[in-house]
Amino acid sequence: MASVSISCPSCSATDGVVRNGKSTAGHQRYLCSHCRKTWQLQFTYTASQPGTHQKIIDMAMNGVGCRATARIMGVSLNTILRPFSNRWSCMTKSVGHYLEQ
Known part of the structure; x- marks a missing residue:
């Protein structure tokens, strides 16, 4: 199975990134366990x-x-x-x- 390495846009950490639910549009959200910032890779608007x-x-x-x-x-x-x-x-x-x- 292929995996994609996702890095935090705030602190650039790659090892502490975990999935954090989905947006209302159904896009995956991510959470950085180092800086506690959340973000998503895909946007509806x-x-x-x-x-x-x-x-x-x-x-x-x-x-x-x-x-x-x-x-x-x-x-x-x-x-x-x-x-x-x-x-x-x-x-x-x-x-x-x-x-x-």
């Missing part, structure tokens, strides 16, 4: 995959529009706008102090 938000930001920095990014990545427009609204609220709080003066 594209927006849940690691690196999706970084790809969205990279596309925006290269001049790709929000609707085009949503169409290319296969996610909703709200998923595209979410990383920017979080960052915008942080920026307005820090810049707001200077605007009041």
Whole structure:
């Protein structure tokens, strides 16, 4: 029987990884016994995959529009706008102090 070595995405340990149930979509979840982090290898939604938000930001920095990014990545427009609204609220709080003066 073939076995696949799975490493923890947080601490890179391979010897303490155990199965930890299934997600609501039926995908296998894993638990690292060293750092106690849980994760899954397969995702139902594209927006849940690691690196999706970084790809969205990279596309925006290269001049790709929000609707085009949503169409290319296969996610909703709200998923595209979410990383920017979080960052915008942080920026307005820090810049707001200077605007009041």
